[in-house]
Amino acid sequence: MTTLRYTPRPRRRVAIIGSAVVAAAALAVVLSGCGAGGTASSSGKKSLTVLVEAGGHGELQPIADAYKKDTGTTVKFVELPYDGLYNRVNSELSTGSVSFDVAALDAVWLPAFKDGLTSMNSFYTDEVKSDNFPAVVQEAKIGDTYVGVPAFANSEIVYYRTDLFNDAANQAEFKKEFGYGLKAPTTWQQYSDIAKFFTKDGMYGTGLPGAVETQYLSTLSQAGEKDMVLNSAGTGSTLGDAASLTALNYYTSLVKYAPSGTASADWNAVQNQFYQGKTAMMQFWAHAFRQVPKDSKVYGKIGVAALPAGPGGIAGVPGPYYLSIPKATKNQTAAMDFVKYAYDHQSLSANTSLGLVARISVLNEFKGKPGYDAYGPMIETLSAPATISRPANAKWQNIVNDVLVPMIQKAVVPGADNAALLKAAAQQVDSIVGK
Numbered sequence: 001m002t003t004l005r006y007t008p009r010p011r012r013r014v015a016i017i018g019s020a021v022v023a024a025a026a027l028a029v030v031l032s033g034c035g036a037g038g039t040a041s042s043s044g045k046k047s048l049t050v051l052v053e054a055g056g057h058g059e060l061q062p063i064a065d066a067y068k069k070d071t072g073t074t075v076k077f078v079e080l081p082y083d084g085l086y087n088r089v090n091s092e093l094s095t096g097s098v099s100f101d102v103a104a105l106d107a108v109w110l111p112a113f114k115d116g117l118t119s120m121n122s123f124y125t126d127e128v129k130s131d132n133f134p135a136v137v138q139e140a141k142i143g144d145t146y147v148g149v150p151a152f153a154n155s156e157i158v159y160y161r162t163d164l165f166n167d168a169a170n171q172a173e174f175k176k177e178f179g180y181g182l183k184a185p186t187t188w189q190q191y192s193d194i195a196k197f198f199t200k201d202g203m204y205g206t207g208l209p210g211a212v213e214t215q216y217l218s219t220l221s222q223a224g225e226k227d228m229v230l231n232s233a234g235t236g237s238t239l240g241d242a243a244s245l246t247a248l249n250y251y252t253s254l255v256k257y258a259p260s261g262t263a264s265a266d267w268n269a270v271q272n273q274f275y276q277g278k279t280a281m282m283q284f285w286a287h288a289f290r291q292v293p294k295d296s297k298v299y300g301k302i303g304v305a306a307l308p309a310g311p312g313g314i315a316g317v318p319g320p321y322y323l324s325i326p327k328a329t330k331n332q333t334a335a336m337d338f339v340k341y342a343y344d345h346q347s348l349s350a351n352t353s354l355g356l357v358a359r360i361s362v363l364n365e366f367k368g369k370p371g372y373d374a375y376g377p378m379i380e381t382l383s384a385p386a387t388i389s390r391p392a393n394a395k396w397q398n399i400v401n402d403v404l405v406p407m408i409q410k411a412v413v414p415g416a417d418n419a420a421l422l423k424a425a426a427q428q429v430d431s432i433v434g435k
Helices: 019-031 054-071 082-095 107-116 126-130 134-139 168-178 188-198 214-222 242-253 267-275 286-291 332-344 346-351 360-366 375-382 396-411 418-433
Strands: 047-053 074-080 102-106 149-152 156-161 204-206 279-285 302-305 321-324
Touching: 047 054, 047 082, 047 332, 054 074, 054 149, 054 332, 054 346, 074 082, 082 102, 082 107, 102 107, 102 332, 107 321, 107 396, 149 332, 149 346, 156 214, 156 286, 156 375, 168 188, 188 204, 188 242, 188 279, 214 242, 214 396, 242 396, 242 418, 267 279, 279 286, 286 302, 286 375, 302 375, 321 332, 332 346, 346 360, 360 375, 396 418
Parallel strands: 047 074, 047 102, 204 279
Antiparallel strands: 102 321, 149 321, 156 279, 156 302
């Protein structure tokens, strides 16, 4: 089974794969000598160069096509793999000699790149802020400066098997065992009960990605954490507090309802387990609803819902990308014009294979239409008061790679001491941020 995947998370994300990657590599070579940003085309019309990761190209191409039609300006995309995009931007910003005018950047990169990016403060009017989720607006701001404009966002949501949930025998048996009706879970307890109920006869209730950190971070916010992993000053860790232990205890309690190998399971594994009919539920990124393969055992049998509420309520981790402009480009005015155009015409991205957008008004415009079932749960999750953004810290990725993921992988092993793991993780985080 061949599937297209895109998960907006660093390093462990599963990107779109296939011939487009080969083509992107060739395109990158061709454009690498284009100098400082865009150039004048043979027809005399302006061109802009935009760096993107694989998934971002698909979301932005319809906008680029419309922009060329409306303005005569050609947008040339340089498509790179995730790590390659980071390295390219990092290298060019550090030298001050850039080959691009705009880049679509993961939110977690902004703190590292902030000094080389143009301020977008004038863009963030009250109208813009009100049309974007608070956490998405917050992640764009590093210190006192906004350094990116939301291009698209994502969130984990709950996926569940409607054929199993709507089965009369399952409904009767579930109500007899748990005392309430079988339906999409809205709380931790319901999610756990349903996962337990469907773990039988060679099937499992839920997938659980122990090799990535995001689902634990969502659980952390659902537990009521106000400062994700780092304190508000960024000088030390909040791991080891009551919310982090509550979250880790709940997260690891689901291991017994998931397929074996949780410690090594990444997003790819969890997604394939669900598509192959091995699990009744999964928590996964909203874009995947539009990409279920037709040869999957669950095709046409999937319902979606917001992430479940813990003690702190419903919460998720935003997965936004931003359009940012390097200070070193000579095409500041043209680059800003394209960024504003992309924001104003974001609805064009809703019609792509991923269907990722950031603006609340655009999500509401398509919500309820066939194929856009995930938009409602995404809105509910990202607009929830308990949803908070990841820390604006240049060392965040080090914390993820060196502390969070290893901690989770140890925690999902039966008999693990979660309190001790959190204490050790907090000490590691403190060391990384220099406390």
